[in-house]
Amino acid sequence: MKITVMGLGYIGLPTAITLAEAGFEVCGFDVNEKTIDTLQSGKIHIVEPGLQQAFDQAVAHGHLQFSSKLAASDVFYIAVPTPFFQDETGAHKADLKFVESAGRMAGGLLEPDNLVILESTVPPRTSEMLARVLSEESGIPMDKIHVAHCPERVIPGNMMYELKNNDRIVGARTPEAAEMAAAIYEKVLEKGVVHKTDDLTAEMCKLTENTFRDVNIAYANELSVICDKMGIDVFELIKLANCHPRVNILTPGVGVGGHCIAVDPWFIYEQFPAEAKVILAARERNENKPRFVAEKVVGSLKKVTDTVGVLGLSYKPDVDDLRESPSIELCHILKEKGVNFIACEPFAPMGELDGIRNVPFDELLAKADYLVVTLGHTLFKENKERIAQKPYYDCVGLME
Incomplete structure (x- = not known):
């Protein structure tokens, strides 16, 4: 069976490697020529523990190749971005242009017995839209096209384990598609179980999982604001509350980031x-x-000319993913308020980064008058004593 993975980002590339490890013949496809060139040269373009080693083995065994030209395939995996935008009224809308574009490309090559698996996280009824697009491009009746929605359930930093061990949801538009998709995931999974349902329920399941986490984090963040007004330590409060056997409050932070939550x-x-x-x-x-957080920092500065050092720009500890990062938003607000600041994100290139000066950790400690701890990177945990030598605001409880 030949599988083509369309989109080689944070989800697509690990998925392609995992499928190749399971013995499938996999072609990774991406419209970004630079991405394909990098992968064909033997290097991966994202930071993920164990991914380079797994990549090397899959390529060496001959099960994984890459191309910027889409070709016929038994299965098309779609793992493209699904960002959102704000329309003229300020309402948040899902941008499905990448899903539609991938569907039209695959539709031009689709055969009746092919399977299309949508892994991208999408709003309800997107699988239906995809089936319609595939039908328009292929000429195959919409009710005869095999489309399954199998949303990813992985966390950066542990992808290679979770791709093989987390339960998977297979939501399909036809019984045949459900069985075809389930057979693929059952060959990949080592401990996880495949759960079959309809496509609409699968779409809503992924959104429900991430929204649950967003609501829980919002409660923790709201507690941090209330505790600030009361003058008590929110991290101690949550630790004590979580001693209750049926309470599990998450840790507050500078906000919520990443492309999911x-x-x-x-x-x-x-x-x-x-x-x-x-x-x-x-x-x-x-x-x-x-x-x-920005207002708390500004209110804590001894002089308006003080330099603030922001420790962390990615959206979570020990990853290079900057998407929707609240730490970056914090920097933009500090800039808006006229605050001098520099940042240290050890997982990103040094220099200019989205209008933010990113410097090495030692340089930041030397130049900053006040520190803001926005992430629990291992580098920062290992240097808590050095951080504590400067005035600081701890957003995540690292210094507890």
Whole structure:
């Protein structure tokens, strides 16, 4: 069986490697020529523990190749970005142009017995849209096209384990598609179980999982704001509350980032604004947290000319993913307020980064008058004593 993975980003590339490890003949496809050139040269373009080694083995065994030209395949995996945008009214809308484009490309090569698997996280009824696009391009009746939605369930930093061991949801438009997709995942999984359902339920399942986390984090962030007004330590409070056997409050931070938790709740709210009131309140709380932190920092500076050092720009510890990062939003707000600042993100290139000066850790400690700890990178954990020598604001409880 030949499988083509369309989109070789944070999800597509690890997925392609995992499929190749399972023995499938895999072609990784991407429209970005630079990405293909990098992979064909033997290097991966994202940071993920164990990924380079797995990549090397898959390529050496001859099961994995890459191309910027799409070819016929038994299975097409679509793992492309699904960002959101704000329309002229300020409403958040899902941008599905990449899914539609991938569908039209695959549709031009589709045969009746082929399978299309959508792994991208999408709003409800996107699989239906994809089937329609595939039908338009291929001429195959829409009810005869095999489309399955199998949303990824991995966390950066542990992808290679979770791709093989987390349960997978297979939501399909036809019984044949469900069986075809399940057979692939069952060959990949080592401990996880495949759960079959319809495509609409699968779409909503992924959004539900990430929205649950967003709401929980919003509660923690709201507690941090309330505790600030009360003058108590929110991290101690949560630690004590979590001693209760049925309480598990997450850790507050500078906000919520990444392409999943910060985005997916909007996909539900977009279609159900009258009903999704808790979801909206959680999103607003998390999106407003960087401004709260910025105001606390400004109020803590001894002089307006003090330089603030922001420790961390990625969206979570020990990864290079900057998408929807609240730490970057914090920097932009500090800039808006006229604050001098520099940042240290050890997993990103040094120099200019989205209008932010990114410097090595030692340089930041030498030049900053005040520190803001926004992430629990291992580098920062190992240097807590050095960080504590400067005045600081700890967003994540690292210095506890």
